[in-house]
Amino acid sequence: MEKSTSRVLNEMLVKLFNKIMGAEEKAIITEEYKDITNNDMHIIEAIGIEEPRRMSDIAKRLNVTMGTLTTNMNSLEDKDYIVRERSTTDKRVVLVVLTPKGKKAFYHHRGFHRNMIKALVKDLDEDEMKIMIKCLLHLNEFFEGYENRQSQ
Secondary structure, eight states, X not given: OOHHHHHHHHHXXXXXHHHHHHHHHHHHSOGGGTTSOHHHHHHHHHHOSSSOEEHHHHHHHHTOXXXXXXXXXXXXXXXXXXXEEEOSSOTTOEEEEEOHHHHHHHXXXXXXXXXXXXXXXXXXXXXXXXXXXXXXXXXXXXXXHHHHHHTX
């Protein structure tokens, strides 16, 4: 790969990361959700709306410690976004579910991401979509490998 192409890709990735973080915060943390952070929204997303989710599964999905997650969950519970309950089958397991307020925040956050994806793929044909997915998979593999190397 030419050095100039590599440099352009790097600059674009850095700019995109910064723009995504800034735009997401502006779009997500509205007047209605000013009591939580962008990080809280990502925790809400990780909990999801399906069935109750184990604290350990949420921590793993977010790549955070149980201690960090517990601190964030305390705040979200105090603000009525989540409810924690012990499993009826295994009292050691803590399950988390979104409250109606938490579900509303989840759908609000999902809307931003859906609009972002629509903008990303709006003019791509099927072959271009496959190439985009392949590139993003490679990028994801890089980050997963990087995380694994850092934790060793």
